[in-house]
Amino acid sequence: MSDQTSNPMREAIQEAIAENPVILFMKGNPEAPACGFSARTVAILQSLGARFAAVDILPDPRIRQELSAISEWPTIPQLFVEGELVGGCDIVTEMYESGELAQTLGLEAAPAEEEAPEGAPVQSAPLSIENRL
Amino acid sequence: MSATPEELKERIEAEIPGAVASVTGDGHHFNAVVSASAFAGMPRIAQHRLVYDVFGAELGDRIHALSIQTRTSETEETR
Numbered sequence: 001m002s003d004q005t006s007n008p009m010r011e012a013i014q015e016a017i018a019e020n021p022v023i024l025f026m027k028g029n030p031e032a033p034a035c036g037f038s039a040r041t042v043a044i045l046q047s048l049g050a051r052f053a054a055v056d057i058l059p060d061p062r063i064r065q066e067l068s069a070i071s072e073w074p075t076i077p078q079l080f081v082e083g084e085l086v087g088g089c090d091i092v093t094e095m096y097e098s099g100e101l102a103q104t105l106g107l108e109a110a111p112a113e114e115e116a117p118e119g120a121p122v123q124s125a126p127l128s129i130e131n132r133l
Numbered sequence: 134m135s136a137t138p139e140e141l142k143e144r145i146e147a148e149i150p151g152a153v154a155s156v157t158g159d160g161h162h163f164n165a166v167v168s169a170s171a172f173a174g175m176p177r178i179a180q181h182r183l184v185y186d187v188f189g190a191e192l193g194d195r196i197h198a199l200s201i202q203t204r205t206s207e208t209e210e211t212r
Binding site: 037072073074075085086087088089090091094 | 177178181182185189192193198199200201202
């Protein structure tokens with residue numbers, strides 16, 4: 001933001017965070033997570049029936065670099081709700097277990113009956129992030 | 134040089150005021166449970182950032198993964 005040169009990658013990430021009420025930056029995608037921590041975070045969101053956008057950070061190392069610069073958070077995954085970093089896998093897990101996560105997501109208690117089926121309503125990722133290279 | 138749980142424990146305790154850490158790990162993946170008076174009144178995300186900051190760029194590199202659970206030492210929260 002401070003320097004004059006535009007940084008399309010950073011802008012695209014900031015835009016994605018601003019435009020998606022719940023967005024997860026992860027390794028792989030919700031159907032095929034590429035890391036155990038990302039997989040666990042996706043499983044928690046799905047078990048709550050949360051709708052979320054997801055961005056795979058693996059296709060370009062600059063995604064992770066810019067994301068961590070914005071969030072000041074070194075690890076992946078990163079969950080944002082309403083533009084704010086909630087945390088990574090550890091915090092999401094703790095908040096899930098305490099019931100805080102459902103609250104943060106504006107959901108009632110976990111709808112236990114619905115184990116997120118194959119076609120869970122996951123908003124498609126803002127693919128522009130991957131494309132603006 | 135791979136890292137050891139003992140090294141992580143010592144560095145966390147040296148850098149975070151009042152910290153007591155319990156660290157397990159296999160040299161690449163670690164889990165740290167950290168209690169510290171410094172955490173009192175901080176949001177969880179700030180507590181975790183303090184622990185991450187101990188290791189900086191080593192995270193994801195020399196220290197492949199670090200799971201963190203934090204407690205304020207006063208109210209040793211259950212779980």
